[in-house]
Amino acid sequence: MSSRHLRLWIMPTQLGSLTSTVAAKALRGFNRRNPGVDLEIRVVPWSIAWREILKALKRGEPPDVLQVGTTWMGTLSHLGFLDEVPDWVEERPCLAPWLDQAVQFGGTRLGVPWVAECSGLIARQDMLTRFNATPEDVATWDGFLALCHRIAEGARRDAIDPLHPLPVGITCRPEPVTLHNLASWLWAGGWDLGQLLDGSSPILSHESARPGFEILSHLLKVNRTDNDMGAIQPYRLSQDFYEEGRFVFLIGHSWKIVKGLLDPATSKDLRWPITYLPIPAGPAGSVQRGGGSALVVPRRSQQTDAAWTLVRHMISDEFMMEWTQASGDLPAHECGFWDDQERRSALAPLLAGIRSARIYPAHPMWATIESLLGKGLSDILWSILAGESIDDRTQDLARSVDAELNALLRMGWDLGDVR
Amino acid sequence: MKRLAEVDLGRVGTMAALRLCTPDTSYRIFQVAGLEIHKGMAGAVEQVRIYLKNSEGVLCEEALVDRQGGMEGSDIIPLYQLAPELVKSHQVWQHGLGNQYEVLVPLVSQGELVGLVALVSFQSFPDEVLELLPQFAQGLVVGVVLVLRSREAERSESLLRAATTTARALQSASGAETLLGNFAVMAVEEMGFDRATFLVLGDDGKNVRKAICARAGSGLVELTTVPDFPDLDTPAKDHLPGLWIPMRVGARLLGALFVDNLYSVEPLPEDAVQVLSDLSGQAALALENSRLIDRLREAALRDDLTGLYRPNYFNERASEELANCLRRGDSTGLLMLDLDRFKEINDTWGHPVGDQVLIRVAERMRTCLRVGDIACRKGGDEFIILVPGLNAERGRRLAERLLEDVWNNPVELSGGRAIRISLSVGVALFPDHGDNWMDFWQHADDALYQAKTAGRSRYALWGEEVSLVSHSPVQG
Numbered sequence: 083m084s085s086r087h088l089r090l091w092i093m094p095t096q097l098g099s100l101t102s103t104v105a106a107k108a109l110r111g112f113n114r115r116n117p118g119v120d121l122e123i124r125v126v127p128w129s130i131a132w133r134e135i136l137k138a139l140k141r142g143e144p145p146d147v148l149q150v151g152t153t154w155m156g157t158l159s160h161l162g163f164l165d166e167v168p169d170w171v172e173e174r175p176c177l178a179p180w181l182d183q184a185v186q187f188g189g190t191r192l193g194v195p196w197v198a199e200c201s202g203l204i205a206r207q208d209m210l211t212r213f214n215a216t217p218e219d220v221a222t223w224d225g226f227l228a229l230c231h232r233i234a235e236g237a238r239r240d241a242i243d244p245l246h247p248l249p250v251g252i253t254c255r256p257e258p259v260t261l262h263n264l265a266s267w268l269w270a271g272g273w274d275l276g277q278l279l280d281g282s283s284p285i286l287s288h289e290s291a292r293p294g295f296e297i298l299s300h301l302l303k304v305n306r307t308d309n310d311m312g313a314i315q316p317y318r319l320s321q322d323f324y325e326e327g328r329f330v331f332l333i334g335h336s337w338k339i340v341k342g343l344l345d346p347a348t349s350k351d352l353r354w355p356i357t358y359l360p361i362p363a364g365p366a367g368s369v370q371r372g373g374g375s376a377l378v379v380p381r382r383s384q385q386t387d388a389a390w391t392l393v394r395h396m397i398s399d400e401f402m403m404e405w406t407q408a409s410g411d412l413p414a415h416e417c418g419f420w421d422d423q424e425r426r427s428a429l430a431p432l433l434a435g436i437r438s439a440r441i442y443p444a445h446p447m448w449a450t451i452e453s454l455l456g457k458g459l460s461d462i463l464w465s466i467l468a469g470e471s472i473d474d475r476t477q478d479l480a481r482s483v484d485a486e487l488n489a490l491l492r493m494g495w496d497l498g499d500v501r
Numbered sequence: 502m503k504r505l506a507e508v509d510l511g512r513v514g515t516m517a518a519l520r521l522c523t524p525d526t527s528y529r530i531f532q533v534a535g536l537e538i539h540k541g542m543a544g545a546v547e548q549v550r551i552y553l554k555n556s557e558g559v560l561c562e563e564a565l566v567d568r569q570g571g572m573e574g575s576d577i578i579p580l581y582q583l584a585p586e587l588v589k590s591h592q593v594w595q596h597g598l599g600n601q602y603e604v605l606v607p608l609v610s611q612g613e614l615v616g617l618v619a620l621v622s623f624q625s626f627p628d629e630v631l632e633l634l635p636q637f638a639q640g641l642v643v644g645v646v647l648v649l650r651s652r653e654a655e656r657s658e659s660l661l662r663a664a665t666t667t668a669r670a671l672q673s674a675s676g677a678e679t680l681l682g683n684f685a686v687m688a689v690e691e692m693g694f695d696r697a698t699f700l701v702l703g704d705d706g707k708n709v710r711k712a713i714c715a716r717a718g719s720g721l722v723e724l725t726t727v728p729d730f731p732d733l734d735t736p737a738k739d740h741l742p743g744l745w746i747p748m749r750v751g752a753r754l755l756g757a758l759f760v761d762n763l764y765s766v767e768p769l770p771e772d773a774v775q776v777l778s779d780l781s782g783q784a785a786l787a788l789e790n791s792r793l794i795d796r797l798r799e800a801a802l803r804d805d806l807t808g809l810y811r812p813n814y815f816n817e818r819a820s821e822e823l824a825n826c827l828r829r830g831d832s833t834g835l836l837m838l839d840l841d842r843f844k845e846i847n848d849t850w851g852h853p854v855g856d857q858v859l860i861r862v863a864e865r866m867r868t869c870l871r872v873g874d875i876a877c878r879k880g881g882d883e884f885i886i887l888v889p890g891l892n893a894e895r896g897r898r899l900a901e902r903l904l905e906d907v908w909n910n911p912v913e914l915s916g917g918r919a920i921r922i923s924l925s926v927g928v929a930l931f932p933d934h935g936d937n938w939m940d941f942w943q944h945a946d947d948a949l950y951q952a953k954t955a956g957r958s959r960y961a962l963w964g965e966e967v968s969l970v971s972h973s974p975v976q977g
Contacts, residue, residue, distance in 0.1 A: 094572065094575070098565075098572065102572070103570070125572055127572070127573055127574065130561075130573075133765055133767055136717070136764065136767075137693075137765070137767075139718065140693060140717045140765075141693075157764045161719065313582075446764065447763055449764060449765070450764070450766050489741065493743070493761070494763075495712075495714065495726050496696065496714045496716055
């Protein structure tokens with residue numbers, strides 16, 4: 083390659099401000115093999131990344147390679163911003179079919195799955211041992227709820243006490259993260275969002291959502307979640323779990339477990355041993371929410387070949403071994419990381435979760451839908467916190483959210499046929 | 502932490518402010534300022550986070566700087582989540598954060614909260630430090646205000662550029678369609694909206710005549726699914742990520758423009774909406790003028806009585822069509838029509854009834870013809886039709902259809918009477934029956950004459966026998 087400037091935007095991992103440094107280190111191999119390429123890395127925070135990326139694409143000045151959330155692919159494809167992935171970029175298959183579906187539109191592959199994740203229950207192993215609870219005991223809603231009741235009996239509520247923790251950390255903030263954490267519970271109850279986005283169906287007020295609201299209502303009650311706890315910020319909730327031992331369970335993602343397994347130094351830093359468990363099965367089984375991110379090259383990039391060469395490097399064994407070790411992000415492809423049988427067996431529950439996970443529909447208006455659903459779900463949870471009945475007030479709220487969502491969906495007059 | 506009480510915190514704030522005095526207004530300068538604060542506070546704090554209040558009144562983190570380095574901020578704090586003492590009285594606020602302590606230092610300019618600095622430490626901040634922190638804030642706020650003003654100026658300048666470009670595009674547009682298309686595209690490309698949709702009302706001011714949409718990443722499309730025209734008197738719903746801008750001339754509503762950020766979920770910038778709103782008045786006027794010109798032009802081209810084209814325009818279009826046919830090797834057809842016994846109708850029923858007959862014939866012709874066919878009233882009761890792509894077989898069928906259709910749709914008169922109308926039609930094909938306009942015309946005229954003289958209600962294709970259409974030419 084001749085001398086050129088290549089811009090890469092990625093989002094921060096749990097490494098926070100070190101993300102850029104670690105990425106630069108992991109990209110040494112690429113720099114060595116492409117001495118003429120001047121690689122600039124920008125770490126764009128998740129919370130502003132979507133707007134920043136669209137702004138850059140709309141201005142026609144995007145970076146050459148972008149990390150994007152899998153749920154953003156539908157919009158980026160619809161707006162025609164992405165270059166098609168050349169055949170030579172990916173050598174090995176993805177871990178699960180949904181990872182391919184997330185980047186494929188009308189038979190055209192527009193992104194390369196990079197890291198995969200799935201939601202689940204992160205549990206304090208010491209507490210599971212103390213309560214004699216096995217993974218099977220919490221495999222169903224009933225079993226999980228019964229254990230939560232036992233934990234709640236001895237929980238301290240006047241202060242954070244890691245020896246007498248609350249059952250489960252749940253936040254009810256009006257943000258998409260509330261939807262991300264709780265969608266699995268609604269799905270496990272039989273709710274199927276993808277079937278309901280036709281602009282006229284009931285969505286949150288659909289009868290299939292009711293079992294999910296019931297279990298969430300039970301969880302909020304057994305936890306005796308109050309307004310302060312409901313309003314807690316997700317990062318603080320995570321901190322309360324990992325640093326303070328405030329809860330036995332956290333609904334979230336698995337990176338800390340991966341990192342603990344791969345990096346014993348980090349593992350020692352954990353104040354309590356933690357383990358990953360699938361979301362307990364409801365009437366429709368156990369459903370994990372799949373997610374992660376993909377690498378894409380904008381069509382407006384001036385150097386698509388060099389950009390795709392960088393993408394190929396970023397999914398290579400050489401890069402991913404170092405990246406996963408440092409960040410806890412799991413590779414989305416079968417690769418050297420997963421070839422290690424010992425590691426594969428240790429991560430088996432997580433891998434099974436990823437393989438069977440469900441994703442959000444790839445709707446071009448997803449960001450707006452997600453924002454409304456997050457807010458609507460939050461309103462419903464707050465009404466439950468306020469002691470309102472699921473039959474009355476919750477249904478009213480759900481219908482009102484549905485009216486907003488359907489009005490929004492009807493505005494998609496330029497969408498044509500949406501996959 | 503005790504040492505922090507000995508540090509000149511006012512100077513630390515000023516030094517950090519100096520780092521903000523650069524032409525760059527991005528988050529990067531806040532990383533640099535954060536590092537300066539770290540250095541100035543002599544390692545007493547673990548983390549420095551700098552927030553600025555945005556136009557929606559929300560505090561957005563610009564940078565997070567810790568012992569390991571700095572990164573772009575990602576946190577967002579709505580004001581209602583902060584202690585009222587901080588928001589209203591602008592007091593420094595300390596609170597516990599797990600095993601750490603966080604001090605929130607309000608940045609205030611002219612009595613208004615413009616930002617916030619969060620300092621995180623493993624030790625509690627003693628009162629003597631808390632008392633010094635307003636000095637630190639006073640130093641820092643100078644730089645913060647400068648950045649805010651620079652960003653505002655950048656945005657205004659960019660908006661002004663966009664408004665100028667859009668206004669020019671409106672002025673240079675020729676025709677209503679181009680004008681609306683330009684306006685929608687400008688709203689997306691220059692103003693930065695995700696989509697701009699135009700609903701244009703028809704002359705009745707109620708039904709949507711046309712719907713076009715421009716969206717980020719792709720050009721202009723005409724919508725096949727036409728959205729309902731909004732009730733512009735009802736306030737827009739808050740949850741919808743867009744806004745309708747009416748297009749009026751005086752009290753008359755011509756249409757509406759909908760701009761939205763449906764995909765990016767970006768709040769609609771009020772100033773850009775205002776600019777579009779102002780420009781929409783200009784666009785509405787231009788649209789009205791353009792429509793008026795279109796109408797005048799159309800009126801000049803059409804026969805007053807029947808609404809069919811006048812001969813001048815017909816001849817112009819016909820010579821264009823013939824030139825195209827010669828270039829592409831296509832065929833075209835010419836039909837000449839003459840009403841049978843029209844003089845009798847005029848003499849018997851009077852000229853007003855004769856006019857009704859002509860109107861009815863023109864109306865039936867329009868029903869039988871395709872969009873690209875050109876029909877003209879040549880004069881009196883004579884009509885000509887140019888039919889691109891016509892061959893002999895289709896020519897016969899069309900002539901038969903015209904004769905049948907006109908016959909089957911009589912003009913109703915008072916007292917339950919009706920006048921049935923019969924025609925004679927001559928058909929010629931180009932280039933088979935003449936490869937120049939004169940011959941082509943003459944042969945169609947000859948065929949008409951042949952049909953007419955053979956007994957009326959007949960048609961003839963030039964060079965063939967006359968055909969009779971089986972109904973009798975009676976007046977009822």
